Amino acid sequence: MDKLKMQTPDLSEENIKKIAEIFPNVITEQQDENGDIVKGVDFDLLKQELSKNIVEGGEERYRLDWPGKKSSILKANTPITDKTLRPIPEESVDFENTENLYIEGDNFEVLKLLQESYLGKIKMIYIDPPYNTGKDFVYSDNFTQSKEEYDLETKAVDGEGTKLFKNTTTNGRFHSDWLCMMYERLVLAKDLLKDDGVIFISIDDNEVHNLRKICDEVFGEGNFISSFIWKKTENIKMDSHFVSINKDFVLCYKKGKLTAFNKEMSDEDRFKLLDNKGKYYLRKLDSLSSSYSKSMDYVIEYEGKKYYPGGSFEKWKDRQDNGANRKDATWLWSKQKFEEGVTNEEIIFKNGNVYNKIRFTGEAKKPFTDFIDADSGQSAQKDLNELFDGRRIFDHPKPINLISWIYNLIGENNSSDIILDFFSGSATTAHAVMQLNVEDGGK
Ligand SMILES: C[S@@+](CC[C@H](N)C(=O)[O-])C[C@H]1O[C@@H](n2cnc3c(N)ncnc32)[C@H](O)[C@@H]1O
Incomplete structure (x- = not known):
């Protein structure tokens, strides 16, 4: 199966991002010259967005098409x-x-x-x-x-x-x-x-x-x-x-x-743990994020042991070598926030995982x-x-x-x-x- 790579040459990736902000509909997945599937721009649809007439043509790509779509954009x-x-x-x-x-x-x-x-x-x-x-x-x-x-x-x-x-x-x-x-x-x-x-x-x-x-x-x-x-x-x-x-x-x-x-009100009972700063519970510091960011995909080293977001070195390595998906795991805190967390004991290492403390602030809320x-x-x-x-x-x-x-x-x-x-x-x-x-x- 084709592997989705998000790494296209740097500048074009930036330009694609800018175009996506104005016309998200024209962003698609298509084959590059090596046969890999990459993010790209559907130029027919982009042309349609910029044209006062129906633009003809179109090659195979990932998108939903139906007769009349271009007319709708024009209209x-x-x-x-x-x-x-x-x-x-x-x-x-x-x-x-x-x-x-x-x-x-x-x-x-x-x-x-x-x-x-x-x-x-x-x-x-x-x-x-x-x-x-x-x-x-x-x-x-x-x-x-x-x-x-x-x-x-x-x-x-x-x-x-x-x-x-x-x-x-x-x-x-x-x-x-x-x-x-x-x-x-x-x-x-x-x-x-x-x-x-x-x-x-x-x-x-x-x-x-x-x-x-x-x-x-x-x-x-x-x-x-x-x-x-x-x-x-x-x-x-x-x-x-x-x-x-x-x-x-x-x-x-x-x-x-x-x-x-x-958020809606939640009960205080969830905050079962206690330290000198008050009540808290533990949350794993890594999660499947909805918008992968490379800067949050760093390696944590603590007392001679290495920790990778999502827990797996192999998957982390694959992301570094082949590019990541939007939904790949990252840490939830930036490197700097994490380091401050270690210093002021808001971060805990336990059972091979990294956790941060969620503090009770007087009002317990849940999504x-x-x-x-x-x-x-x-x-x-x-x-x-x-x-x-x-x-x-x-x-x-x-x-x-x-x-x-x-x-x-x-x-x-x-x-x-x-x-x-x-x-x-x-x-x-x-x-x-x-x-x-x-x-x-x-x-
Ligand atoms: C499913 S109903 C909405 C019901 C509404 N939510 C309610 O609680 O009563 C859809 C409504 O949209 C109207 N409608 C359909 N096409 C429309 C259009 N092109 N312009 C304006 N209203 C339209 C229909 O007449 C209908 O009243």
Whole structure:
């Protein structure tokens, strides 16, 4: 099997990194002149990013492709000039003073219009797009169709008279249409996020694999945080042939600068050990890191014995000789911090491993897990029906506390973070945000 080497000639590696910061989607793995697989730039896609026309061509490389992908890039990059947002004070509540905005329209056009005022300003985006189940109505984005073809296949319209298009599995472009629809919106969404902004996307098994791939491209695979699991129902579906699918995913990517999520309260009991500075527990100083760094991959020598991150000399040597993978082991502390740790007894050597002391600082915190703690879909449906005197005006809303749960990962009390949901449905996100504002005095 080909071995992934990350060492390309120094300068080009630096340049590739710079390009990746602007266009993560064009970074790929390809064969170099020696037949090795190396990180490189997909020049066709880069050309497409810089072009006002569709760029032809393309050789074999590691990427997800589908018919219409280049059109999506072009479409996302082309400004629109003939659309504008029209305020409707008579249908609004407290129009002059509210700072909440609800916009009706095709979200692609709206996302473009928002670029002007909200570029780089949004802290959190949550979206719950059509899952491409074969039954979804979506806005037709196939701009290569003739008007007749378009009219033929569209049967429904939205409130503004815009035609909607039912994406069924018999459509030859079933996945491609959905991918185009998502790709061009995600490209625009990324630009709206703040540097420390985060996006959460609900999805299920129908497209989660494809969505992961296009998010890896758009946001950069190093910015993937988690695919959270939400248990949408407790009920076993008795007609399931294999297993009863009871979960949804919520994919989470950051724009780049965020370094950690909030933590939740933990109990103090974990800090069982005690020294003259107080309570602590021990954590192994090496771990599988999510962003390998050579400077953290040093050898520790202590009392005549050598220690390597991950424990294995052979693997360490292989990394030095052949290059490392992004997920290879490193130490968690820099060499300097480690040396200070040895001096002030924060580092312990035990059973052939290196540990550091995690101190109890008066407040014990632990990370949240990737299982979302929120109500079920049935309970969300019941709550929404109750708001409308028992009528079912919208199917399958998400629970309000799913949105508050994910916002708790990043939000601060009293914050004036801007939150966006561009597949609003019954406006669960708006409801959750307004409720959080009432609770914590934020805006
Ligand atoms: C799965 S629902 C979202 C449900 C929502 N999270 C809730 O809790 O009620 C997806 C919504 O996106 C809307 N939608 C689909 N395509 C859209 C588009 N191009 N522009 C705006 N909205 C769209 C659909 O009409 C639907 O209301």
